[in-house]
Amino acid sequence: MSQNDLEHGRAIAERVERFVRDVVISYEKDPRATSHGPTDELVAELRGLAREAGLLTPHIDADGSHLSQRATALVLQASGLSPLGPVALNVMAPDEGNMYLLGQVASAAQKRHFLNPLVRGETRSAFFMTEPAEDGGAGADPSMLKTVAVQDGDRWIINGRKAFITGAVGAAVGIVMARTDSGDGKVAATMFLIDLPDPAVRIERVMETIDSSMPGGHSVVVLDNLAVASDQILGAPHEGFRYAQVRLSPARLSHCMRWLGACRRAHEIASAYAIRRHAFGKPLIDHEGVGFMLADNMIALKQAELMIDWCAGVLDTGALGTTESSMTKVAVSEALFGVADRCVQVMGGTGVSGDTVVEQIFREVRAFRIYDGPSEVHRWSLAKAVKRQALSQNLAIKSAYRS
Incomplete structure (x- = not known):
């Protein structure tokens, strides 16, 4: 990654931050920001404003090239200063991750049909992998997939149930992961691209969850004899x-x-509150119990920033970065939850009310410790890596002694 790319990302991030602070934050009390995420009407309005500002999908340049991960980190942090920021700028999950996957794997025809409208912010997408626990399906362990795709001539028939599918309501693009028979007796899965809505894709219910920032909420979905053409297989x-x-x-x-970005905003709000609010003859911030919490926030925010930059640098080398991203996901999600929790504590009753966005950020960051793999699963994966490394080192030491 060149220094020019990083400077380019920094310049975009500065514009994004101004847009979020000056425009997006004013929408946080909009009644269209519901418990199941902002409505499609609000999404369209916000994206229209971002488009006018020349900031829609800012991490992807006009020529289709993607900013480096380190540069993207600057842009996405700025977008996160409001829970509505990533939605407005078209860098929200699951769309941002789906755009990245399509950009890496999809065919030219698939990119034209599925990816380009996503990049333009005209459509939303959903990633259908997780399955209901009561079905014994895939969660943190994707190898437990129960959804099955069976080939029928030049098409595939998919049946199963999915759960916690973010954005399924209102999505135009779906990526469905289903179990397939590779013929070698091993567990295999295939990804399929689908157009939505489809009568064979039925929303069973929209779940009530602790977070509320993602359009469409999270749904349980039934796939009932969904027919998908073979040319809509994503990749191989x-x-x-x-x-x-x-x-x-x-x-x-x-x-x-x-x-x-969200937790930086929460820290700003809590710090301002601690200066204004007085107790026992002085501002809250002058009480060590409060001041030290805010000092711990400063430390945690900087540690999270450095961890993100380190992991982004690894991904920019072209490495898959599974171990690094697991380490970063655990460390950052738990550090940021601590930041949000301290912000609520500093603000007392106001912190648990809807008077500021701090309460929402606390809820959202709590959910962050679970999705894309709970901390415990990542730790388990890292522990296996530690074991492999220790065994390898032990064998090397024994070999050295024998020689």
């Missing part, structure tokens, strides 16, 4: 698990970027 058949990692490593990092 039976490579779904590999493509999931192509998507998930940068997507985990993108979440870290956006929520770092």
Whole structure:
């Protein structure tokens, strides 16, 4: 990555920050920002304003090239200063991750049909992987996929149920992950691109969840004899698990970027409150119990920033970065939850009210510790990496002694 790319990203980020602070924040109390995310009407209005400002999908240049991950981090952090910022700028999950995956794997025809409208902010998308726990389906372990796709001539028939599908309501593009038979007896999966709505894709219910920033909310979806043409397979058949990692490593990092911006905003609000609010004869910030919490926030925010930049640098080398993104997802999600929690505590009753956005940020960041892999699953994966490394080092030491 060149210094010019980083400077380009920094310049975009400065414009994004001004737009979010000057325009987007004023919409946070809009009644169209519902418990299931902003309505499509609000999304269209905000994206229209971003388009007018020349900031729609700002991490993808006009020629279709993608900013480096380090430059993208600057832009997405700025977008996250409001929960509505990523929505307005078209850098919100799941669309941002889906655009990245399509850009990496989709054919030219698939990009024209599915990707280009997403980049233009004209459509939304959903990623159909997670399945209901009561069905014994895939969650943090995608190999438990119960949804099945069976080939029937030049098309595939897909049946199953999916859960926690973000943005399924109102989506025009779907990426469906289903179990397929590769013929070698191993568990395999294939990704399929679908146009929505489709009568074979039925929203069973929209779930009530702790977070409320993503358009369409999170749904349980039934796939009932969904027919998909073979030319709508994303990439190669039976490579779904590999493509999931192509998507998930940068997507985990993108979440870290956006929520770092949100927690910076929460820290700003809590700090201003601590200066204005007095107790026992002096401003709250002059009480060590409060001042130290805000000092801890400064430390945690900087540590999160550095961790994100480090992981982004690894991804920019072309490495898959699975271990690095797992480490960053755990460290940043837990550090930012601590920041949001301290902001609520500093602000007392006001912190748990809807009078400021701090309460929403706290809820959103709590959910962040679960989606794209809960901390415990990432730690388990990292522990296996530690074991492999330790065994390798032990064998090397034994070999050295024998020689």
